Structure formats: C-alpha cells, structure tokens
Amino acid sequence: MSDTKTPALRLNGPVLLQQLRELGEIGTDPVAGGRTRVALTDDEKAGRDQVVAWMRALDLDVQIDRIGNIFGTLPSATKDASGQMPRPLMMGSHIDTVVNAGALDGCYGVLGGLAVVRAFRDAGIVPSRPITVAAFTNEEGARFHPDMMGSLVHAGGLPVDEALDAIGTDGARLGDELVRIGYAGEMEPGTLVPHEYLELHIEQGPILEAEGLEIGVVENLQGISWQQITVQGNANHAGTTPTRLRHDAGYVASATVTELRRIAVESGTTLATVGTMKFEPSVINVIARRAVFTVDMRDPSEQRLAQSEARLADFLTKIAEAEGVRISTERLARFTPVVFNAELADVIEACVKRRGLSYKRMTSGAGHDAQMIARIAPAAMIFVPSRGGISHNPREHTDDDQLVRGAEVLLDVVAQRLGVPL
C-alpha cells in the first residue's frame, strides 16, 4: 500500500474459492451430504464468526444491527458536504442455508463482495465512497418466517420488533436466538442506507447453462403468487360410484394441475408449479374426499401474473360447479415483480461486454435480498450459471472459473461506479 505506483484492481480468485470452500465446511452433513446452516443455529453462528473474522482481517468496520444483519465497511477517503461519510456502495447476500444445502447460494454474494473489497485493499485504493459488504439474516426462511427477513427489516418493510418475535419451526423466538448466539446488535436497522446495491448470485436455474452463457445481467425479478387450495368432495366407493355421481376432490385437484400447465404455456411468461399435493383419506378404492395442494405462480409482469391468477380462479369456479365440490383458496404469499435499476443493469452489461463474456439480460426466478433493498436504493444482480439448474441441494455446483468470472464482473462494476479506472 505504500508503493509509489498504485497497482490496478485485480480480483484474487484463489482466495475467493478458498473462502467458499471453508465456509462450505461449516455445518456439513456427512450422511445426507451438503451443509445445514439454518438461521441462528450454532452452525450458522460459526459461519457468521468466520465471515466476521474475514471482515476484520480486511480491517473493515464491522457493525451488527438489531435483526442480526452483519455489515463490513471499507471506509472512503472523503466525506460529503455535511461532513458525513457518503452512503456506501453495498454488496451482499446471506450465509444462512436450507437443510442439506449447496455451498454457493448466498455465500457467493457475501464472499464475492469481500473479494471486491480485498481487491481494493490489495491495490491500496481508498474508494471515493464507502464499500459495505452485507450478510443479511434469515434469507432462506427455513426456520423463521418470513424469508428474506433481514433485508426486509433493513428496507423498512417489517418492524424489527415484530421480526424479533418470530417463532421458529422449533418453537424458539428469533430475538432470543440472536442473543444466544451473540448477534443481537445495537444498530438500528436501516441505518446504512446504500447509495447503490449489487448482489452476485448463482442463477439457481438452468437457463444460462442451457444457452451456454457465462453471465446473467439481472434486470428484474418475478412476481410471486403462492396459494393453498383445498377441494372438498365426497369419499365414495371407487367400484360402485358412477362417474357422473362423483364429487372427486382428487380429480379436481389433478385437473387444476393440468390446467395450470396450460395457463403457463399459453401465457408464455408465467411459471406455475404444484409442488405439494395431499389426498384424503388416501385409500386406493375410495374416491378422495379432500385434496389440498399448493400453487406457485411467477411472472415478471404484474399484469400477466394477475391474469394467470384470474384464469386459475375462473377454472376453479367452473370445475367446482361441474364436479359438485367446494373449493377454498388461501393466499400464502404475494410479491409484485421487482424491476431492478436500469442504469445499474446497463453498467453490468457494459462491463460484461468489455470482458468479451457471453451473457443475457434476464429475470430472476427466485427471490433475493436484492428485491428488498431495491425498495430503498438502486439495485441490480449478476448471475453465474448453475449446473443443471440445481440449488437447495448438495449437488448445487458452479465451475470455479465461472465463479471467479462473476466476481470479476462485480469488481469491474464497483470500480466503474466509484470512478476507478479499469
């Protein structure tokens, strides 16, 4: 750092890969494979401690807020007109996982951010505005609801006291668990409003791999509609009840799944998934009295998502009448689509082009902390390919060179935004 000539920014790929491996070793499951670092468990505390240690090794200012979000900040040289430090350029994601997860989901965004900061440290460059790396609490929602909780609280979408009172699937109170693991910070959530936010992430889908592309420039994120649908019919004998006299809850549920495929295909943009399905009484020769299933619908366009929801509702009305069953629908979640900042997406695209990488502008199918931060700051995301589209699974994989390439793009974007020559 005392060299007379400032070296150019250069991403240290081996350190990034090594840290991904080391963090991925915390909470490993030797039997089922992968690692399990569910939010605010002992294993996740160990992961947090490791990340904080790496932040301190880079001499970052580490701050913890009341919901347990971790922020590591490389300060800027300059203050603004009012003598305040300028708002930070923030990068981040999360380090909590689902059960038997891969090593990359979330961690790649946090450690990719640290890799960018490391490049500034290695080059001895003090940035024109602070650079903050954030690890948000409970993105996965595997233990506490809602998911994306830390970023949601940070963005002011959920009062922190309400979040602290969340009760986990194991009966534990979130606030108590934060105290227990030593991550109940004092900073008020939302204190560090970013100037801009960037999130580097694996795609968790098969599109980039299928199209042979290296980078996804994520310009928006799908709206999500989750419903649970209950069909109440009559349990009758499979051998003695004529088809016309049936009130078959299982048939109605199945016909709805079939119709949802039609809705998805005809809309062209809606994705529709029925991942859970239960019949009662679940006996081979008894017509199902009751069927309960969930519907996950997504679309980047709010108008088309609402259209697909309406088509489903219309179908349910008609088939309930035709089969003589009662259908009730419970809304489990509804997020309108998020459009990321176009200027940031353009900068990402320009950086990708400059490196001669193949890419596409694309939609994020999954939810990410970036969609919460987008409420309070310009935000965008960078995707790298996921092999087979697999995530939330020990088989989650992205090649090392793809991981390094994505972090290099992130570094380029940060450099560009902070006026550092590339």
Added chain:
Amino acid sequence: MSDTKTPALRLNGPVLLQQLRELGEIGTDPVAGGRTRVALTDDEKAGRDQVVAWMRALDLDVQIDRIGNIFGTLPSATKDASGQMPRPLMMGSHIDTVVNAGALDGCYGVLGGLAVVRAFRDAGIVPSRPITVAAFTNEEGARFHPDMMGSLVHAGGLPVDEALDAIGTDGARLGDELVRIGYAGEMEPGTLVPHEYLELHIEQGPILEAEGLEIGVVENLQGISWQQITVQGNANHAGTTPTRLRHDAGYVASATVTELRRIAVESGTTLATVGTMKFEPSVINVIARRAVFTVDMRDPSEQRLAQSEARLADFLTKIAEAEGVRISTERLARFTPVVFNAELADVIEACVKRRGLSYKRMTSGAGHDAQMIARIAPAAMIFVPSRGGISHNPREHTDDDQLVRGAEVLLDVVAQRLGVPL
C-alpha cells in the same frame, strides 16, 4: 311346529333388525364412531361367538373349517340317491369389518340368511335340501391379505396352508390368530360345496338410491385392475426452471388422473379412480421429483377393462416421452369380471316383480364373497339401497324397511328354489 296346518313362510323383520343392532354393538368405537371388528381380533371373536350362539339357538349344525369359515346348516328331510344329504342351498357373507365400519356390510348377508332359516323354523318347514348360512373369514382384507380370503379358500382358489401363513399388518400369523380366538376348525375347506349360493348385501353405491329403486338384482360383478404408478422426474426450482425444461413428476401424475377421467367417460362403462397420490419432496417451490399414485379401474366387461388399461399404458408412454420422465407401473391386483348365474338372477327378478317392488338388474361395483363361490356353484346377489352410497364408514345406512324388504326377497327366492309354495 306340531300344528296340524303348516303356516306360510314369514320373515321376522324385527328379529333381523334387532340382531343387526346387537352385532353392530360389538367392537363399537365411542370416539371415532362405528365399529371395528377386524378379522381375527378379540372383537371379531366376540362377533363370531354371537353369530354361532344365534345359529345354535336355531338348532343349526355349526361347522368351522380350517380357515375359520363358520357354517350353520338347517338339515333337510331327504337324502339323495346315494344316501347322502343333498348339497345345501347356501346363503352368506362375512362379519369382519374395516376400521370404523358401518353395521351392515357383510353382517346383513349373514343375519339375512339366519332370518330365512328362522322363517323355516317358525313355519315348521323342513326344507327339501339343507340350508346353510356361511360367515366367511376375512372378507375385508383390512389386516390379512388377500381380501375375500375365506371364500377364496373355500372355492379352492388359495391353498389353506398358504392362507394360514398370511402375516397381518400387525405382524401376526393368521393361523396362530385363528387358534388364539378358538376358530381354527377341523373341517377341510370346500367340504360344503353349495348347490346354489345367494348373497344379500347393501349396494355400497349410490345407484339404487339415485334412481329411487328398492332392489338390485345383481347379475354380474366388475373386473378390477389395481396399479401403482411411479413417476420419476427432476426436482428443480419452481421460480427458475422454464416450463419447457421441466421434468415435473407431479404434473405427469396429475395429467394421468385427468386422462383417466376421459378414459372412463369415453368408455361409458369403465370406472377409474385415483385415491392415493404422493409428491416428493413435497415443497411448495420445488418441482416434484417423484409422484406415486394408485389407479383403480373397473369394468363389467373384460374386453373393455383391458381396452381401458391399454389406453392408460399408451398415455403413460406418450407423456413420459413428452415430459422426459420415467414411469414404472406395478400391478397390485387384477380380477376378471364375474358373471353370476342367469337363472338365479331371473328367479330373483321374478320374486321382486311378484312383490311389486321397483328394481333394476345391475352390476356389483365392489367385490364380494359371492364372486369366489361363483367359481364352484351357481351364485347371484340381491342388493338393497345404501344411503348416499356410503359404506366402510360409520355413516353407512339403509332404512329398516329396505333391509326387511331385501330379506323378504331372499326368503322368497329360497322358498322358490326349494319348492315351498309362496
């Protein structure tokens, strides 16, 4: 019986109804309702003891065979040319139940048979051939497989030693349980080959009630095809996997259910039911990796049943190809349709007409002991209406006057076959 003038045969309805109530009290479940007399349990032993006591009260010859079938015989006056008692006219059914059953399924056929014998006793008429009332072991198959076991063994369709070795859902051996409850008889199964067999039963379906009819003249019994189908696809993220790249086991299973309805409607005679359906991993935002479901198909025509099976197999081949999934099919059961004895059915119809009752000739949708006995003797069945078609349920119900009417028809048919003037 010593009257100089023989009174006419008259069915004692109140005693029949009282015995149905008394037998129905054995094994009642005060919490879930109904009664549970699963084959060869203590409660079923209590039911057997009650039936045997009633047989003895009518001074019948009670015989138990090695599979535990109970036969109560009213001897005839005459012997045949070889000095043997003629083959009996047999009536029967079973008294074992499913869990939380109604009071009528099976019991009505046994106690209806006793009511017929009682009419002969009351009238002091000694029949021209023996009249036997049979209570067959384990018709329901709720604990030991296969169902209709006692009548199947009786008809020579299953070696008795194999049946005795059946292991129950609770791990018990059937032969040991027979010994334990005192119903391991010494008579070789099949000793009492009936001259003719009649089974009185509730319909267990909604047809008679829906058409406002009093009696069903059962002339045949559907063939049954049971399959378990497993679809193996890929679990991928619901939000990131384009529809065209999905290998959705849940969709394929659901589309199959939808297609089965089409097969049933288009065939006109096939019934198709999917009563069980399981998705894995059963997560709202994960495409189902695996779906397992059962198919119950029935048709009175073997040719049309086979056609419907072939249509299903064809559909599975095509959709497996289209969606890129693997489908495997396991055959769980297959019975060809049974055609009952036309002459017996004609006699039943004539007796019904003579009483001025409304009726239809119909197909039994469920399986019954009569289908096994039909292998060794002319057999037919008489149905009375089931309210709402409900059976295997505490809400199983037939009005008292309908129950008595059915038994009166049975008595008329027996009288006609034995040459007793009506």
